[in-house]
Amino acid sequence: MTVxxxxxxxTSGAGSASENARTGQVVxxxxxxxxxxxxxxxxxxxxxxxxxxxxxxxxxxxxxGSTLVLDLSGVSFLGSAGLAVLVEASQHAKRRGTAFxxxxxxxxxIRPLAATGLGEVFSVYGSVAEALAADxxxxxxx
Numbered sequence: 375m376t377v378x379x380x381x382x383x384x385t386s387g388a389g390s391a392s393e394n395a396r397t398g399q400v401v402x403x404x405x406x407x408x409x410x411x412x413x414x415x416x417x418x419x420x421x422x423x424x425x426x427x428x429x430x431x432x433x434x435x436x437x438x439g440s441t442l443v444l445d446l447s448g449v450s451f452l453g454s455a456g457l458a459v460l461v462e463a464s465q466h467a468k469r470r471g472t473a474f475x476x477x478x479x480x481x482x483x484i485r486p487l488a489a490t491g492l493g494e495v496f497s498v499y500g501s502v503a504e505a506l507a508a509d510x511x512x513x514x515x516x
Contacts, residue, residue, distance in 0.1 A: 400424040401448075402431060412440045413502055417448035420456030429459045436466050441473040443505045452483045457492060464496040473497075475505040 401417040412435050420428060435442050444463070446452065460476060467474035475497045478484050487493035499505040 400428050402428070404435075406440075407506060410440050411443070411506065412438070413443045413445055413506075415445040415448060415502075419451035419453075420446075420449055420459070421451060421453040422455040425453070425455035425459050428456070429462065432459065432463045433466055436463060436470055436472055436474065439470065439472055441475070442467065443475045443477060443502060445477040445502050445505075446483045447477055447479045447502075449480065449483050452486050457486055457490060460492065460496065475499060475508060477502050477505050 400420055403415045403417075405413045405415070407413060414432065414435065416428060418424065432442065432444060442463070444460075449456075464474050476487075477499050478487060478493075479500055484493070487498060497505070497508060499508065
């Protein structure tokens with residue numbers, strides 16, 4: 375089941391993701407592939423303008439008690455504010471006893487995770503399928 379977030383703008387045609395990335399919005403889609411599992415796919419740039427929006431969305435979904443997979447495979451830039459969101463989400467998930475997994479495939483995301491050592495702090499996977507199949511293991515992306 376795929377649910378469109380009411381705060382998310384169109385991903386094709388007029389008002390597409392590329393236009394929205396320039397106006398300071400990160401485009402998200404939300405999917406629940408199984409009970410107790412939520413996949414949030416972010417697209418665009420995660421910087422100081424868009425990170426608060428992503429933070430609010432991610433933390434509220436972790437409050438639901440679901441396993442959360444944050445798919446960053448469509449992210450073209452991950453700034454320090456975005457890294458802070460990932461750290462906070464990881465800590466929030468640990469306090470709640472829920473799983474938080476990150477999907478990172480592009481250099482724009484993998485590089486900042488590796489440079490800061492954060493790829494070792496929380497679970498990072500090369501695909502949503504790998505993240506969904508994980509049983510709480512560690513990082514599989516270097």
